[in-house]
Amino acid sequence: MNWADLNLVPAMPEIFLISALSAILLLDLFISDARRSITYGLSLLTLAGTAALQVYTFEPYAQYTLSNMFVADPLASLVKLAMYGATAMILVYSRQYAADRDMYKGEFFTLALFALFGMNVMVSASHFLSLYMGLELLSLSLYALIALQRDSVPATEAAMKYFVLGALASGLLLYGMSMVYGATGTLEIAAIAKAIHGGSANQLLLVFGLVFLVAGLAFKLGAVPFHMWVPDVYQGSPTAITLMIGAAPKLAAFVFIFRILVQGLDGLTADWQSMLAIMAVLSMAIGNITAIAQTNLKRMLAYSTISHMGFLMLGLLAGNEQGYSSALFYAITYVLTTLASFGVIMALSRAGFECDKLEDLKGLNSRNSWYAALMLLTMFSLAGIPPLVGFYAKFAVIKAIVDIGLVKLAVFAVAMSLIGAFYYLRVVKHMYFDEVQDTSPIVVRGDMQLVLSLNALALLVLGVVPERLIEICVEAMKQSLTVL
C-alpha cells in the first residue's frame, strides 16, 4: 500500500464518529449519574457532526478507498444519513424510558454509537471482510444492549437467543463467503462480480456458497424461515433496544444484501431471485397470519416486520433499477414508520409499566387524542392505506414486480396486505372504539413530544408529496448500479 495515495476523505464521517465515540467513552467515566445528560448531549452532537461531515464529503459518484475495502457512494450516503437520523430519534425517544429503567448509563450511548459505526462499515463495505466486520460490530453491540437491563429475565433471555442464533447466522455467512472465495479467488465485491461474469468461476461451488449467503442474510433481515428470533427478541428487549434492532439495522441489512447479491453476485441473479421469491412469499404469509394471533403489541409488530421484509424482498427480486430503488424507498419509509410506532409505545410507558399489550392502548383516544392520532397514522401507513407513505412503498414494489410480469405474485402480495390490514385495524379499534381502562396521565418530555409528532406527521406529508424521496432513492440506486 502506498500511503501517499491513501485518500481518507470518503471515510471522514466514520473517522469522526469513532473518534468522538472514543472520547465519549472516556469522558463518561468521569460523569456522575446525575449529570448523564452531558453524555446524551454529546452523543447527539456527535451524530449531528457526523451527518454534517457526511453531507460535506458527499460526491455524486462512488469513491473507493482503504485498498478498495471501503466505498462511499450516493447509496451509502443516503442510507447513512437516514441511520444518523434514526439513531438520534431513538436517543431522544428513549431518554425518559431508559432513565426510568436504570439504563440511562454511559454504555447505553456508547453501545448505540458503536452499533451505528458497525452499520456504517456494513453500508460502505466493498469487500467481504469489511462487510463481515461491520456486521459483527453491530451484532455484538446489540447483544450487549439487549442485556443492559441485567435483572430482567426476558431481556437476558432475548439477548441469549439473539446471540446464539446470530452467531449461527454469522457462521453460515462466513461459510458462504469462503465458498465464494474458493470459486472466485477474491473477497472484493467488484472483483467477484468480474470473475463470475468472466465465467472462470466454478458454478457449482458458487451456487453452493450462495445458498449459505442467502440463509445468513435472511437471518439478519428476519425473513421466513429464518425468522424465529424476531418475535422473541422484539418482545423481550426493552422497547428502546427493540427500536435499535428494528429500525436502522434493517436499512443496513438492506444495503448489505444489495452489496452481496446485486453488486457481487450479479451473475447469479436467476438463482437468488427464486430463493428470495420463496422467502418473500413465506414471510408475507407467515408474518401477516401469525400477527393476527398476537396479544402483545411488540410481538405483533415483530411479525409485522417479518411481513414487511417480505415486501422489501419483492422489490429486490425484481432485479432492476426500478425494483432496487423501490426496495430502498420501502426500507427508508419502513424505518420511519417503525420509529413512530415504537416511539408511541415508549411515550405511553412509564416507570414500572410497559405499554406493550394491545389492551394497554384501549381508549387511548379519550385519554390523549393526539397520541392516538399519531398511532393511527402509523398503523394505516403500515397497512399501506393512502395517503400515507406506506402506500407508496407498497405501490412502488408492486409496480416493480408487475413490470417484470409477475402479476400473480403481485396479487398474492396485495392479498397478504389485506390480511395485514386486519391486525393494524385492531390497534386502531382498541384506541378509538374501546372504553378507556387505564386513566393514568401520559407524561412525555417536550422534546420527545415534538420529535415524535414530526415523525408521525412525516408519514402523512411524505404520503402526500412522496416525489422528492422517490427521486432521491432512484438517483442513489442509479449511481450504485453504474458501478457494475
Added chain:
Amino acid sequence: MFTNMLSLVVWTPIVAGLLVLATGGDQRAPLARWLALAGALAGFLVSLPLYTGFNDLNGGMQFEEMRPWIQALNINYHLGVDGISMLFIVLNSFTTLMVVLAGWEVIQKRVAQYMAAFLIMSGLINGSFASLDAMLFYVFFEAMLIPMYLIIGVWGGPRRVYASVKFFLYTLLGSLLMLVAFIYMYFKAGKTFEILAFHDMKIALSVQMLLFVAFFLSFAVKVPMWPVHTWLPDAHVEAPTGGSMVLAAITLKLGAYGFLRFALPILPDASRELAWVMVALSLVAVVYIGLVALVQSDMKKLVAYSSISHMGFVTLGMFMFLGTNMNQWAVEGALVQMVSHGFVSAAMFFCIGVMYDRLHSRNIADYGGVANKMPIFAAFMMLFGMANSGLPATSGFVGEFMVILGAVQVNFWYAALAATTLIFGAAYTLWMYKRVIFGDIGNSHVAEMKDVNKREFLVLAILAITVLGMGLYPQAFVSKMHLSVNDLIAHVAQSKL
C-alpha cells in the same frame, strides 16, 4: 370563471375538517358544530358553480386542472368532471350539509372528531369523482375508508366493531385488486395513469376479462351487488345516522360510478361478454333483496336492503346492452336513479334517525301510532316512503321507469322481473310505514314522543323539496348528463380488441 374550481371543491371541506379537528375536546363542542356547518356550507356553495357554470353542450371533461404530482411515476394531479361526475359532486356536497345538521345535537361524544371525519370524507369523495388520473382516484377512493371506519366504529351501535372491520376489509379487498389492474394498465398504456388514455387502449379479450373481474370486485363490493352485499346492512345498522346517510347517498354511488368510468369504457368487450352476469346479479338484487327487505324487523336494516335493491336497478340499467350498444334509456335511468336514491335514502335514514333519537330503538315492533304524536314528521316520512317505493311525481319514479323502459326494449322478462320492484318496494316501505306511523299509540314511550324541532324540520323540508323537484322536473339533471352519456355510449359501442 375561477380556474381551480375543482380543487376548491375538493379541498374546502378537507381544510374545514382539519380546522374543526383543531378545536379540540368536547368542551368546545358548540364551536366545532358551527365551524363544521360553516365548512359544509362553504363546501356546498363552492360546488354550485360546477352546476351553474357547466356547459351542457360539451360531453367531455370540463373544469380541468392538470399539475404533475409524482413525476417519477408519471402520476398527475389531474381533475375534471363531465356531466355524470359533476352531479355527484354537487349531491355529495349537499348531503354533507344535511349530515352536519343531522348530527347537530344528537352527537354529544367527541363532536369535533365526528364533524371533522365527515367533512374530510366529503372532500375525499369529491376528489374521487373529480379524478382523471387513476392513481389520484385510487388515493381518494382508499383514503375514504379511514374516516368511514372511524365513523362507524366510534359513534356506531352495539355491534359497531364487527361492522366497521367488515366494511373496511370488504372494500379494501376489492380496491387492492383494482390497484394491481391499474398498475397493469399503466404499463400497457405506455406508462401513464391517465384514465382517458386507458379509455383508448386496445386490450385482448382474455385480459379484459381478468381486468373486469378486478374492477368488478372493487366496485361491486362498493355498490353493493348481490352476493357481496353483506357488509352493507351491518354497516348501516351500526353506523350513526349521518354515517348511514353518506353511505347510502354517496359512497354506494361511487361503486356504480366506477363501472361507468372504468369498467365499461376501458373494457367494453368484456362488459358486453359479461353483461348477462351483471344483469343476472342485478335482477337477483332487485327481486331477492326486495323480498329480504320485506321481512326485516329493524327499520334501518329494511332501508339498507331497500338500498341494495335500488342499486340493483342502477347496475341493471348500465349493463342492459341493446345488441352491442348500451341502452340510452336504461343508462340515463340508472343515473337518475343514482341521484334520486341519494336524496331519498338520505331522507329515509334521517327519518329513522329522528325516531331513534327519541326512542332509542330501531325495531318496528317498538313503535306504532307515531302519527298521533308527530304529525308533521309523519307527513314528511310519507312523502319519502312514497319516493322510496317509486311513486310517480317523486324522484324515485323517474329513474326506475326509464330503466324498465330500456329493459323492455331488450327483453320483456328482464323488464317484468325488474318491475316487480314497484310492488316489493311499495310493500316493504309502506308496510313498515303503516306499522310504525299509523294505528293506535303503541306504548307509553311512543306517547312521550315530541314532533320535529326546527333543525329537523329544516332538513326534512330541504330534502322534501329536492325529492319532489326531481320528480317533477328531472330535466334539470338529465340535461346536464345527456351529452356525456351519449359520448359514453358511442365509446363503449366500439370494440377495443
